[in-house]
Amino acid sequence: MEVLQPRAAMLSNYEVLNLLREQADEQKQYLAINPTMHFPENLATVQFEVTGYLEKGPCSTQTPEQIEAFLTALDHWKLTKAEKLQILNLRTKSMVELHLIIEECEERFTEEQLEELLQIVQQTLSRDDDMEMVEQNRRVDGELEEEPMEE
Incomplete structure (x- = not known):
């Protein structure tokens, strides 16, 4: 892959995640056609790690x-x-x-x-998990409030 126009646009995490998923699918198709084909191990590691990170974030939904x-x-x-x-x-x-x-x-x-x-x-x-997060934040906020001092 060659970069034709560096910094031509900024990508959102959603776009990066979709791109990585598409690349993974293409790589599986290539391997199905030619099982002896190898992709650089470092590339596979980076793709796996970044995909895992992004799937845990907001862009996954x-x-x-x-x-x-x-x-x-x-x-x-x-x-x-x-x-x-x-x-x-x-x-x-x-x-x-x-x-x-x-x-x-x-x-x-x-x-x-x-x-x-x-x-x-x-x-x-x-x-979907918004209400869970709001409820969780309320519980944490409630625990952090100062308790009345005893006399």
């Missing part, structure tokens, strides 16, 4: 429709491509994550706007 809805919802937001990509890849769930992703976040957006952005992420990139 995303769909093209969700991604399109997410990007459409962010049309009027003044975010860079890299910021949108990071929010998509990480499926941001908290204000802290937004502040880490968005450069000069406090100067560019109000607290209410950031809350709205989190709502957009939650609505457009929803997952």
